[in-house]
Amino acid sequence: MFTIKVDMKKVQNSLSDLSDHAIKDASAFALNKLAKQSVFALQAEMKDVFDNPTPFTLNAFYSKPAKPNNLAATIQAKDYAPKGTPAGEYLKPQIFGGDRPLKKFEKALAPLSGGQYAVPGPGARINGYGNMSQGQIIQILSRLQVMRDPSQNVAVKTLNRLRKQKKVARGAQTDYFVGRDKGNGRPTGIYQLMGKGRVVPVLFFIPRAPSYHVRLKMQDVVEDVVARKAPGVMAEAIGKAVAKAFK
Structure with missing residues (x-):
């Protein structure tokens, strides 16, 4: 699991004339958009580092959305599979290195x-x-x-x-x-x-578990998305909030 974090003070300063509810709505919008973009970036990265990954593997990650009353968007790997091993389990050695379960x-x-x-x-x-x-x-x-x-x-x-x-x-x-x-x-x-x-x-x-080196640098991928996309996403969130306030 990886939690998306950005400097929300910048958003709050830009929305100083708006209500607390509007600020929280805009903050949740920005976090959720960054989380979804991070999931897409992880899919692209898996296509690069893995040899012909299955659709099940490519859909391993999902974003748990932030809400106005809980400003934290998380990216998680699925921990359930109707058949076989959950993606969250078999991808751990690829993300953290070490022995596979x-x-x-x-x-x-x-x-x-x-x-x-x-x-x-x-x-x-x-x-x-x-x-x-x-x-x-x-x-x-x-x-x-x-x-x-x-x-x-x-x-x-x-x-x-x-x-x-x-x-x-x-x-x-x-x-x-x-x-x-x-x-x-x-x-x-x-x-x-x-x-x-x-x-x-x-x-x-x-007798011994196959061991793996880190191949999917999940944290690096997500942090790169946040660094590149956060300013534009936050600006979009601010624009939407201001436009909504003046309707």
């Missing part, structure tokens, strides 16, 4: 992976944004019977079909299975049986 599907796989992180392998289906296909992730969780809703786990009909196709891995119920290190038994990843003698790694498990 476990994704939702990694948490779901924790009973099988030992709580490790997962990175795509050669058998992962990658979408147009460079991310692993959500459909394949759901398929893996379903086949390994770790869906949050048990009713969404693999159906008996599917299991029977896989058996007929001889795509059931040894020691497993489906074509997906957990591979383990021969030495210490540590889970090494998720593999898929493609056919007789053909196995491909879909996910590799890694």
Whole structure:
């Protein structure tokens, strides 16, 4: 979260002949316009620093408006996602640096992976944004019977079909299975049986979190917008307030 701040004394001095309510209205207008412009600037910055970001990522930030009785506009990242990880969570390492948190599907796989992180392998289906296909992730969780809703786990009909196709891995119920290190038994990843003698790694498990350097300098972007745009926005707010007062 980032709070927009400007020197509102300049606005108040310019509106000295107006009512206190008019001053607060103008101040809220200026703050909200700066906040919206900052969100647009963050979207432009993400297009520059990220490789083909998804629409969900580009819409990660929103502005919480200031009001005449609460002169503070804030820019926040969404902390809810119907599927997957909220943008506010997975963007933190990009904004502040450091380790990324476990994704939702990694948490779901924790009973099988030992709580490790997962990175795509050669058998992962990658979408147009460079991310692993959500459909394949759901398929893996379903086949390994770790869906949050048990009713969404693999159906008996599917299991029977896989058996007929001889795509059931040894020691497993489906074509997906957990591979383990021969030495210490540590889970090494998720593999898929493609056919007789053909196995491909879909996910590799890694014990340590992937670490990131700061890429999205959110504070710098917002401060730049305020520095460049605040004078013009405040002048517009003053003009609107004066015009309204003389109607």
